Amino acid sequence: MTVTARERLLDAAVEAFAEKGFTATTTRDIASRAGMSPAAVYVHHDSKESLLFTVSRAGHLAALEVIEEAAASEAEPTARLQAMVREFSAWHATNSRVGRIVQYEFAALTDEHRAEIAEVRRAIEARMQDALRDGVAAGVMDVGDLPGTARALLSLSIDLLRWFSPTGAQSPQDIAALHADLAVRMTRVH
Template sequence: MDDARGRLAAAAVEAFADNGFHATTTRDIASRAGMSPAALYVHHRSKEGLLFALSRDGHLAALDVVTEAAARHDDPTARLQAMIHDFTQWHAEHSKTARIVQYELAALTPDHLAEVARHRRAIERTVREVLEEGVARGEFEVADVPGTALAMLSLAVDLVRWYEPGGSRSPQQLADLYAGLALRMARPL
């Protein structure tokens, strides 16, 4: 049929997000993709290699969302608001991929973990920088910039623990809510 590699990746996202990496079998992934278990090893070196491909792509997508949002605005208030808004919305709209990104780091090999850790630090740095600039310009009042940046990201990250598509809150509503809370965390007292 269509792209078999893509079907395999989509099946793995579902399986890993629903059951976790360790509770997911290669037979489960393969059967969701309509293939034999051996087909997985045509496209990936191992089950962990497949996880890494998903995790890396997910990290790059999340980083892209944040940097794009930051690039759209000049003043720190609008920039922070857009960053947390879009980061939250991405986590809700891609909650299965995001769950793999945020909760399956421990299953990666040291080499693979080192690569995705670089992307994670880039995301944190982007949030820290907008807070620092806002403080410098007097738009924000934040005593602990790294800690507050971590807290803002925690809102979106923790969403994937409980979020279900079709629940009472849409991705847009959550994005608006968390972007507003982030601004309240940074606003001068």
């Protein structure tokens, strides 16, 4: 499979943003990592922020797809919640470099791009709220604050980006299993 110039550029942007952060990364740095001239960056993107938006949008849409597929994989509410939290955590651990960028560089996006990303974030939260609502309706979950609990459960996955290391003692699957178990413990009827 041949990697296109656009793909090389996006991969280089991910590397640079993950290593240096958005603000400290220059288009020259991205171009150098991609083996291109600085002018070549502007053939594909009109700005460094446009590159960030492309990375952020792709990452958020991938995370939404993970949530939706996990939700569709289980009918029983507790199993669905476990699958959603497990897969969302596994995705963040496996894609921790992209995850850090999409979560922590949100403020660097333009207002228009932030609004588009915020829409995807709301969709992810809505899917989690739906799962919790179904669990409450089935009598297997006790959740007094659906939006707050949905955000807390999603935060388990998002927060692992601060400390997870791909070379650490815990695998993405270990962390994902722990988070899925915690989600059930946090929401079950006592």
